[in-house]
Amino acid sequence: MLSLRLTRGARPFVLLRRSLVAVAAAGAGFLLLCALGFAAGHPADPRGALARLLWCAVPLAATVQLAVAVARADPSTRPGPGFTAAGLGPARSALLAAASMATACALGSALALLTFLHLRGDIGGSWLIWAGSGAAGRQLGAGHPLPLAGAVTLVGVVPVLAGAACAACLWPRQPRAVGAPRATAPATPAVPTVTTGPVGPRPDHATSALPWGIALTAAGLALEAYAGSGAPPRLDALLSASGRLGGSPPGVVGGWALTAVGLVLAGPGLTHLCGRLLAIGRPGVLRLLAGRVLQQEAGLIGRPVGALCAIGSAAYAAMELYGTGSGPSGSRLYGPLTGLGAALVLMCAATATLTAVLEARSARERTTAALLRLGAPVRLLRGAAALRAMALLVLLAPLTWVVAHLTAMPFTH
Known part of the structure; x- marks a missing residue:
């Protein structure tokens, strides 16, 4: 709920960046689903299907990198002292940013799934005449049953990877002192300081x-x-x-x-x-x-x-x-x-x-x-x-x- 409220109150440029993350996730998810459709339509060519799936790693890595970059620059990763006093520290801020990016990627993946099913002609009518037949239809595996478990798995790959990468990159870490002498007995209790993702x-x-x-x-x-x-x-x-x-x-x-x-x-x-x-x-x-x-x-x-x-x-x-x-x-x-x-x-x-x-x-x-x-x-x-x-x-x-x-x-x- 807090993530949704911060999204509603964000500036237009922040919303634009999150929208670009959703668009990128939609593109990566669509390419993954196209690889699955080719595998369903060409069961005798497993090497070709595997090659298409492996090549999807490039746009997938680019999408995850974009999600991490947007999460690092997101204002929700740098809460003010009021949020920190209320319990929203650096660790929870990192989880909040990761949840926001995962939600944006999930929306994009859902849009990719709907687009893919429409182009195959599985739900309603195809948006394009040539999508259900010809070379484009063969590439999408039109006319062949689509494995439900494989489709759900590929749709969830982008949100899971983006959320995990954002949480790992933004998680607060103890700064390592370089060349600092070791103190034998500190006079005052040391206050731990952490650095966050931004x-x-x-x-x-x-x-x-x-x-x-x-x-x-x-x-x-x-x-x-x-x-x-x-x-x-x-x-x-x-x-x-x-x-x-x-x-x-x-x-x-x-x-x-x-x-x-x-x-x-x-x-x-x-x-x-x-x-x-x-x-x-x-x-x-x-x-x-x-x-x-x-x-x-x-x-x-x-x-x-x-x-x-x-x-x-x-x-x-x-x-x-x-x-x-x-x-x-x-x-x-x-x-x-x-x-x-x-x-x-x-x-x-x-x-x-x-x-x-x-x-x-x-x-x-x-x-x-x-x-x-x-x-x-x-x-x-x-x-x-x-x-x-x-x-x-x-x-x-x-x-x-x-x-x-x-x-x-x-x-x-």
Whole structure:
């Protein structure tokens, strides 16, 4: 009930973010149900059904990331002292935010189920004439019974994963003191302090995952080079990829997954490095302000930026892959489900990045107000923001292009 009251009293922008989470959950749930429909309509092709189900992990992960980003920026995760005195502490606030995201995802999953059943013609009439017959009907498994247990399980996957991820990321944790001497006998009883989800990692911890990110990216590129050096895939096969592993795509898919995870892990470290490069030498006021702010916010905006880099490299590799592929009529067309998944992943990554940027801007409101009181012109603050964005673009765009080119190289040579 409290979650519903907070939802009703939320600002329009907060409601818009939650609506985007529901839309993303609807898209991910629809893709999962399409994989189930294909399995029901093609019982003799279990490998194809399993491949479609595994590829749904990408939009599912993007939806969960968006839910976590929206939950971190949700005002309900930072209750005032009145709520804390009433018993709504950091732990209950985390559970409240997780319940809100799970509810939004459940609404989206229910909408996906209704849409899927309508397109199959199971309830009422089909919304589209071509949905019950032809290629689209075969992809959705129209005319074949749908397993009820499988449909209910797939519908509940998105809300359960989103709620669990939000609760795990927002759960309060004890801060670990770095370099603090041990006190033998404290004079006064220590008051435990906790940090909640909206607080980003410390600046000195932002680069801790950079070596792991580089190692995973290199391992993913090496695996793709080994498993993807075959003939270009046919375009008419929806999820085909060439490779040496028995003609199946696991090696290529595993390489792409390792590369994407490596870029996401390396995002905070690369953002922190970009801030250090801005403030190197004897910087002026503009470069110093932009570099310090970028280093401070690296742990907050780094991973969404790394996810954008991973999506950019994957999009370039997919364009090169389908450019070398050939369909039965020489066409160069993507399937509707492929387009839906790509649009869903791009929307989730862009929204998560924008949400992280707005959260960082809200976190430095006091610093901005102090600078304005000291007489700093507004033009200086805007120039520092533009310089941060330009520095990230200059550093990460060539890196993304190199990773994308190395990813697509086994298919084009």
